[in-house]
Amino acid sequence: MEPARGTFLVSGSPTGHADGPEGEASPPGPPLLSARTRDEAEELIESIFIPHKLETKDVDSLDLRMRFVDSPRLTIGRVAYGSEVRKLCPPMETFVHLNLTLAGKTIAHQGKHVGITAPKATAVVFNQDEEFSVRWAPRTLQYAMRFPIARLEEHLALMTGRPSSALRFDLAFDTNTPAGHALVAAVEHTYRQRATLGTSAPRMLVDQLDSYLYTHLLLTAEHSHSAALRSDPLSAGRRHVRRACELLEADPATSWSTTDIAKRLNISERALQAGFRAQLGLSPMAFLRGIRLQRVRAQLLASDGSVSVSEIARRWGFHHLGRFSAYYRDAFGEVPSRTVQRPVPGDEETGGGREA
Numbered sequence: 540m541e542p543a544r545g546t547f548l549v550s551g552s553p554t555g556h557a558d559g560p561e562g563e564a565s566p567p568g569p570p571l572l573s574a575r576t577r578d579e580a581e582e583l584i585e586s587i588f589i590p591h592k593l594e595t596k597d598v599d600s601l602d603l604r605m606r607f608v609d610s611p612r613l614t615i616g617r618v619a620y621g622s623e624v625r626k627l628c629p630p631m632e633t634f635v636h637l638n639l640t641l642a643g644k645t646i647a648h649q650g651k652h653v654g655i656t657a658p659k660a661t662a663v664v665f666n667q668d669e670e671f672s673v674r675w676a677p678r679t680l681q682y683a684m685r686f687p688i689a690r691l692e693e694h695l696a697l698m699t700g701r702p703s704s705a706l707r708f709d710l711a712f713d714t715n716t717p718a719g720h721a722l723v724a725a726v727e728h729t730y731r732q733r734a735t736l737g738t739s740a741p742r743m744l745v746d747q748l749d750s751y752l753y754t755h756l757l758l759t760a761e762h763s764h765s766a767a768l769r770s771d772p773l774s775a776g777r778r779h780v781r782r783a784c785e786l787l788e789a790d791p792a793t794s795w796s797t798t799d800i801a802k803r804l805n806i807s808e809r810a811l812q813a814g815f816r817a818q819l820g821l822s823p824m825a826f827l828r829g830i831r832l833q834r835v836r837a838q839l840l841a842s843d844g845s846v847s848v849s850e851i852a853r854r855w856g857f858h859h860l861g862r863f864s865a866y867y868r869d870a871f872g873e874v875p876s877r878t879v880q881r882p883v884p885g886d887e888e889t890g891g892g893r894e895a
Contacts, residue, residue: 775814
């Protein structure tokens with residue numbers, strides 16, 4: 540990804556930088572962008588997020604620092620201003636904006652509503668059709684995220700199994716809950732993965748990461764369809780579950796997501812999840828993992844030792860080798876290297892085998 544307006548580039552190093560409060564190091568990833576004047580700060584934020592007016596009591600202490608990752612479905616910025624500032628923003632029209640505070644606090648206003656954000660306490664979501672303002676306390680650090688409202692509504696329709704309709708968020712919501720903690724973890728995971736993968740990441744993988752965060756946001760923040768998401772879903776029938784199993788068994792190497800499967804079957808993600816749990820006792824992704832483990836085992840048993848275990852695992856979508864080994868051991872009662880060492884059928888009398 541190219542840094543916005545290259546004059547703001549401070550460091551292209553992929554290593555962390557103490558751009559957070561109290562010297563907190565940011566996750567490794569994209570270049571660090573910086574601005575020290577109000578005009579530069581406004582221009583930098585506008586180039587990535589939205590036009591706005593920036594007010595600050597102490598211009599000399601302004602020290603905007605930001606890293607960001609971007610895709611058509613999601614922009615995530617890790618932002619700190621260094622000093623107290625107030626941002627005045629016009630309606631975003633086609634985007635909603637999520638602020639998740641990591642350190643410090645902010646006071647947000649939109650319409651008649653006020654939200655105070657703080658780490659592990661409260662976050663805010665700004666709707667697209669009203670102006671808003673945010674006052675940042677000194678040394679505040681936040682994830683600032685921009686979501687196209689049309690894409691969020693499409694994702695909501697997949698989750699509920701109902702036609703897409705207008706989505707409107709409450710300004711503030713609690714993050715000091717299990718769902719809130721999961722959302723924070725999802726933001727961190729999505730940012731880190733996107734930052735690590737960079738611009739070379741396959742589009743399908745980026746879409747899956749974005750969808751993962753969409754789902755967490757819609758399940759955690761309060762909005763006009765929260766009640767529908769909390770109601771018990773209609774479970775997918777046997778025909779849908781059987782068809783889903785056939786899809787996965789026919790092409791397990793594809794980077795499937797629950798969203799992809801639900802789209803193919805024209806049902807909601809929640810109905811698909813409920814159907815799998817009711818009929819098979821596991822999730823669609825756990826079912827897919829079982830198929831992939833069987834395919835890995837078959838290749839290991841047939842291997843002549845010329846291809847490593849890790850390469851075979853990656854062919855079938857297992858990129859975290861520690862987790863793969865744990866899954867494999869749970870499924871087959873032995874580590875992958877032990878499978879490779881088994882004698883080739885027919886060579887038992889000669890002691891034939893393969894090297895790990």
